[in-house]
Amino acid sequence: MENFKFAFDAFLRQELERDELVLQLETLLKQTPNVYTVIGTHLTMLRQAKRLSTEDYSTLHSLIEPYEKTRLATAPRRGSSHWGNNNPKSTTNGSAPSFDWTRPSKWLNEEIVLEKGLIIRDNYRLEEEVGEGGMGVVWKAVDLIQEAGQARDSHVAIKFFSQDFKEHPDALKALVREFHRYKRLNHPNIVKAHGLDRLGSTFFLVMEFLKGIPLKEFIKDHKNGLSLNKAKPIIKNMAHALAHAHQEGIGHLDFKPDNVFYDPDTKTAKVIDFGIARPLKQSERDETRFDPGSLGALTDAYASNEMLLNLEPDTRDDIYGLACVTYELLSGK
Known part of the structure; x- marks a missing residue:
């Protein structure tokens, strides 16, 4: 070096x-x-x-x-x-010793400083940080190819995964599984994923850039809650997204207001973050031999008793989460 x-x-x-x-x-x-x-x-x-x-x-x-x-x-x-x-x-x-591809934390590690204007892979230009969570940060970026082609909207969201996440021995498996779940779930009320890549030892997921605000913020702005008539389109969007995931054999298992994005202008809600989603069929879970829930990202307040007891995933786990979110939407609490 x-x-x-x-x-x-x-x-x-x-x-x-x-x-x-x-x-x-x-x-x-x-x-x-x-x-x-x-x-x-x-x-x-x-x-x-x-x-x-x-x-x-x-x-x-x-x-x-x-x-x-x-x-x-x-x-x-x-x-x-x-x-x-x-x-x-x-x-x-x-x-010669083989490169340990499955352990990102063991790779050559030159710290990436994320900042406005940084060019990623000659394809994306970072504009601003728009979110942060336990697994990393999300940046709004410009797709330079789309920009050069004068696309109407050239923005994407890039999710960079944290050092703490990389330290988990199953980090790479988690990312690949999450990306394939997004590709499998093609629905107007579920965020789209465009690609998975890495820069040095830092992984990033390129996704559809969503306009609007997290549903959690929208609920905070409506402290007395919404009428059923106004809340119904949001509830339907969320329910349709989860129903589609269930039809595809996938349980979200971390459904909460933070994982729903709402655009007040178009009155459209989209479900995001399938990071700890799991196959609902036992046979598929046996094939993957990897449990995303082992990453410890479960949110207790929206988890069913069965989830807290670490029982097998079920569609009703998401229905419980949807009921909790619906209550907050209607009550403002």
Whole structure:
């Protein structure tokens, strides 16, 4: 790592030619392919700090583009897991140790500083932080391709997962499962997910940007509650979303006002955050061998007694949560 950073610092001080830096990067990538993520992060940070020209950034970034095209699920390459380690220690069979793809907390870890204007993967530009939870933060961002194509709305929401979440041994499984649940649940009252990716060891989920406010805030603004007539469209939207999830064999299992987004202008509610959702069929749960509830994200106030007793998930768990949210909507309490 130090060898690489010394070379980069020398380049920035104009003590090293760009061609020499390119050669060193190419050599490092051949020896240790997985370090492309850290190179990408470092380049992005330097670009945002205006320490690299557009030409230098493009030239250096082009070196890692072939590696970035590797799918998330691709089996890891073998090689060193440390910068500048040209002679990685061999395992007992004489081969280099494999990259632990399933443990993000063990990856090369260069802290990503999220800030307005930061370019992510050359595809998204961060605008503002719009939410924070136990698993990470959510930013409003611009999809640069959509913006270039003059789309009517080029905004997306990007959910960056926290260091604490990464420390969980099943973090990667949780993210992949959550992403596939979103792709499976195509419904007008459920938020859409566009992609799952990572920058260095930081995972992020790119999602539909929702206009409006969390239902929790909407309820706070109506302390005396809504009439049944005004609340009915919101209740129907939530019920339709949960019914669709149940038809697809998925229980949300964390249904609460924080996980519903409401747009007062269009009077449309959308359900979000299927982070601890689980298959309702026992056979599917056996196949995954992973329980999202083990991440400890359950909200007791909206959980049924059966959930608190850690019994098998059921559609009625979500119905109970929906009843709690409906009560708050009508009473304001």
